[in-house]
Amino acid sequence: MPIIKAALLGLGTVGEGVYEVIQTSQEQLKKLLGAEVKVVGILIQDPEKQRQVAKDVLVTTDFEEILAIPGLNVIFESIIGDDPTVSYLKRAIEQGCHIITANKAMFAKHGAVLQQKALEHDVEIAFEATVAAGVPIIRTIKQQLQINKIERIQGLLNGTSNFILTEMRKNQLPFSDVLKQAQELGYAEADPTNDVEGYDAFYKLMILSQLAFGRQPNWDEVDLSGIASIPNEQIRTASGRYKHIAEIQKVGNEIKASVKPVLTDENHPLYNVEGVDNAIVLETNLAGKITIQGPGAGSKPTASAMIEDFIHIFQSKKATSVLV
Ligand SMILES: NC(=O)c1ccc[n+]([C@@H]2O[C@H](COP(=O)([O-])OP(=O)(O)OC[C@H]3O[C@@H](n4cnc5c(N)ncnc54)[C@H](OP(=O)(O)O)[C@@H]3O)[C@@H](O)[C@H]2O)c1
Incomplete structure (x- = not known):
């Protein structure tokens, strides 16, 4: 053999x-x-x-x-x-x-x-x-949507951020307590900067941009902020749910991208994605809106x-x- x-x-x-x-x-x-x-x-x-x-x-x-x-x-x-x-x-x-x-x-x-x-x-x-x-988003775009045009991608691309936002809201806890919990559970690294400042989600969004649109926006022009930018009180008392959303779309010939906390209501496709899960919503011209969800990290x-x-x-x- x-x-x-x-x-x-x-x-x-x-x-x-x-x-x-x-x-x-x-x-x-x-x-x-x-x-x-x-x-x-x-x-x-x-x-x-x-x-x-x-x-x-x-x-x-x-x-x-x-x-x-x-x-x-x-x-x-x-x-x-x-x-x-x-x-x-x-x-x-x-x-x-x-x-x-x-x-x-x-x-x-x-x-x-x-x-x-x-x-x-x-x-x-x-x-x-x-x-x-393990969420097969790359293969889905590359091989299952070849005749489709992707118009917009929205994603929860960082499990640590989603976990922290979920726990802060549900259990009315401060950011520092939940970050510590995330580190103890192995969801967050000792240095959590890449996750909580949004860089990890940003890199993933740039990879998706290259794949879906054949290029990336100018990195300096991406509206980037992490979950650490929202005041604790605001997350705990908001009427909806804060989600850290990475979004990219083609407007004319321009690619517009943002990675930032967004206040969502129950009509938002990512509202019910809680905890460490990642999820990606693809808006396509033929297949319509496709959502794919699952564990976004781990061995x-x-x-x-x-x-x-x-x-x-x-x-x-x-x-x-x-x-x-
Ligand atoms: N962890 C996840 O869930 C996850 C998910 C998706 C992607 N990733 C990506 O996968 C990569 C690895 O993540 P990880 O969590 O496995 O990290 P990790 O646990 O810190 O392991 C990194 C490994 O790379 C080795 N290493 C680092 N720099 C090296 C260098 N210059 N030359 C040779 N070896 C080097 C380290 O060697 P020693 O063992 O000798 O220290 C270690 O074995 C990262 O790029 C990360 O972004 C991670």
């Missing part, structure tokens, strides 16, 4: 999920792909950390060692930031590796360039996990998106034809 050789860049929350799903789904993957999937290398930053990986896997802090693995077919990337990630991915593409990424901050900025490079080298770059984790939901991308790539003739 042919072998698909995979390397992981990053073995944190997401990377560990990907590793575990690959290890525990071997039989299913063989049936789906007609090939054995082997994780052969993992790039990490801290060599002192204990890792739960098989002894024959190369675990290294040196990307050159990963690239030097003979016959490497695919890279699952879940590290932080865009430097040196982008240069790693460019080199892997040049070497003929398919790429599957979860790194939204990196992909929002460099996705278009990486996609062009992948095209030139006849490999795939997949990014379902960058937006709303397993994010790994799910990456492994589904992987299966999709290796079910195509292009990828399997090069396996030995």
